[in-house]
Amino acid sequence: MTLQSVLDEIRERPGTGDVIPVIDPSTEEQITEFTDGGAEAVNEAVARAKAAFESGVWHEQPARERAKVLWKIADLMDEHADEFAELDSLNTGMPLAQAKMILPTSAEFFRYYAGWCTKVNGNAYEVQMTGGVSGAYANMHAYTLKEPHSVVGLIFPWNGPIFNACAKIAPALAAGCSSVVKPAEETPLSALLLDRLIREAGVPDGVVNLVTGYGHTAGAALSTHPDVEKIAFTGSTEVGKKIIEASTGNLKKVMLELGGKSPVLIFDDADLDMAIFMAAMGIFVHSGQGCVCGSRIFVQRGVYDRVVEGLATVANNFKLGSPKEEGCMSGPLISAKQLKRVMGYIDEGKSDGVEVVTGGYRLDRPGYFVHPTVLAGVDPATSRLYQEEIFGPVVTVLPFDTEEEGAALANDTTYGLAATAWTTNLSRAHRIAKKLQAGTVTLNSQLNFDHNVPFGGYKQSGWGHEFGREGIEGYLKTKSVWAQL
Numbered sequence: 001m002t003l004q005s006v007l008d009e010i011r012e013r014p015g016t017g018d019v020i021p022v023i024d025p026s027t028e029e030q031i032t033e034f035t036d037g038g039a040e041a042v043n044e045a046v047a048r049a050k051a052a053f054e055s056g057v058w059h060e061q062p063a064r065e066r067a068k069v070l071w072k073i074a075d076l077m078d079e080h081a082d083e084f085a086e087l088d089s090l091n092t093g094m095p096l097a098q099a100k101m102i103l104p105t106s107a108e109f110f111r112y113y114a115g116w117c118t119k120v121n122g123n124a125y126e127v128q129m130t131g132g133v134s135g136a137y138a139n140m141h142a143y144t145l146k147e148p149h150s151v152v153g154l155i156f157p158w159n160g161p162i163f164n165a166c167a168k169i170a171p172a173l174a175a176g177c178s179s180v181v182k183p184a185e186e187t188p189l190s191a192l193l194l195d196r197l198i199r200e201a202g203v204p205d206g207v208v209n210l211v212t213g214y215g216h217t218a219g220a221a222l223s224t225h226p227d228v229e230k231i232a233f234t235g236s237t238e239v240g241k242k243i244i245e246a247s248t249g250n251l252k253k254v255m256l257e258l259g260g261k262s263p264v265l266i267f268d269d270a271d272l273d274m275a276i277f278m279a280a281m282g283i284f285v286h287s288g289q290g291c292v293c294g295s296r297i298f299v300q301r302g303v304y305d306r307v308v309e310g311l312a313t314v315a316n317n318f319k320l321g322s323p324k325e326e327g328c329m330s331g332p333l334i335s336a337k338q339l340k341r342v343m344g345y346i347d348e349g350k351s352d353g354v355e356v357v358t359g360g361y362r363l364d365r366p367g368y369f370v371h372p373t374v375l376a377g378v379d380p381a382t383s384r385l386y387q388e389e390i391f392g393p394v395v396t397v398l399p400f401d402t403e404e405e406g407a408a409l410a411n412d413t414t415y416g417l418a419a420t421a422w423t424t425n426l427s428r429a430h431r432i433a434k435k436l437q438a439g440t441v442t443l444n445s446q447l448n449f450d451h452n453v454p455f456g457g458y459k460q461s462g463w464g465h466e467f468g469r470e471g472i473e474g475y476l477k478t479k480s481v482w483a484q485l
């Protein structure tokens with residue numbers, strides 16, 4: 001499948017709503033366009049998914065056969081790796097080399113969850129109570145069955161299109177669910193190629209159903225639909241709350257992977273060269289459009305000046321460019337809307353008197369590029385840019401004195417997605433890991449990921465987990481069965 005055929009295919013998708021342009025954010029030029037599928041496309045997709053589930057065509061297949069199909073999807077993705085990388089780099093503006101690195105990791109979700117297909121088991125229980133209505137529980141047997149949610153809605157954002165798609169579709173398929181998949185309206189392209197390969201691998205019709213459209217139309221219709229049992233959502237906290245509200249009609253189960261304002265603590269005993277470089281990478285890579293990006297850096301006072309200077313040096317040498325530019329380390333922001341949002345926070349900071357150590361401006365070239373920005377002198381109590389998720393290459397740096405003060409500053413946020421600490425003191429490292437209020441804590445490292453390690457947010461960063469055993473558990477229901485022997 002050539003790139004052009006995906007661009008053509010999306011134009012021809014049926015829809016009844018607005019025409020949505022697909023923009024290359026590194027040039028601001030339109031690549032293609034499509035019509036919003038809206039509620040109508042969602043209703044049709046849910047009906048197909050429901051019929052497929054009720055027919056048993058997928059979840060009643062032997063688990064080992066489903067596993068083979070998942071494995072086949074991964075193999076097909078590897079065969080089409082270059083096309084996926086090209087589509088996602090064109091659509092998000094991320095460097096082609098980075099898109100090429102993300103693709104094998106994305107495909108691997110299918111191999112990882114292929115392994116789980118045959119390992120979904122309930123438990124048998126010792127019944128220990130005595131008494132009860134029947135007088136005694138003698139010779140009672142109780143066990144649990146794990147059963148798939150029937151129709152699940154999978155909604156995800158633009159910042160890692162193919163990764164986000166695979167992180168949800170793979171465990172949903174492994175569990176035996178039927179799904180309706182809605183990628184972000186900004187980045188629908190790689191989902192089309194994946195959809196085609198899913199069918200080529202042997203997933204029966206109706207089991208995975210792609211809908212393309214806006215969040216407030218298609219996404220909203222999916223999250224209110226009475227035949228959808230569960231929504232697995234990745235996106236902003238603001239929309240996550242809307243999903244919860246929309247789910248009350250039929251009390252859908254909801255899994256949410258939401259925003260973050262992740263702290264990075266750098267102690268004076270840290271390997272400073274490494275800490276500075278990684279902390280800078282941890283916010284400037286992908287132009288800060290990563291949920292776990294460390295956007296608030298706290299530095300122990302004795303090394304504060306050195307760290308601030310080091311961050312500025314990395315920022316000033318951080319080469320931004322369009323996907324195929326030589327040596328490019330990061331692409332642009334995703335859209336004009338996101339550019340306006342990021343520059344809005346920076347401009348507000350400037351008028352509040354925040355110190356701009358470096359950056360703080362849009363590059364003078366086509367594309368939504370913002371220079372990596374380091375800000376100091378922020379007032380934690382009043383500054384919106386310090387408190388709210390910006391989702392851009394903007395980091396605030398503040399000093400702290402004691403471990404307790406550092407932890408308190410780090411935890412002073414409504415978010416709780418990720419946190420990092422840099423220290424060579426082993427005891428402190430583990431003490432601080434316990435203190436930090438985040439679903440993922442990273443010690444002397446940053447931006448880690450493995451399919452086997454659960455990922456989820458504390459506080460307003462989410463509900464539930466993805467990846468690992470928890471990732472498939474989220475698509476399963478537990479039924480308790482009692483039997484009198």
Ligand code: NAD
Pocket residue numbers: 155156157158159182183184185213214215216218219220221223234235236237239240242243257258259260290291389391417457461462
């Ligand atoms: P967003 O919340 O605006 O959109 C995410 C998805 O939800 C899109 O597909 C969108 O079309 C859809 N949507 C929008 N409104 C909807 C509605 N009313 N009902 C149903 N669906 C709706 O987020 P975004 O701007 O696309 O992505 C950036 C956000 O995603 C950031 O907050 C970031 O932190 C978060 N994110 C979180 C994780 C994580 O794992 N925790 C990973 C990546 C991104």
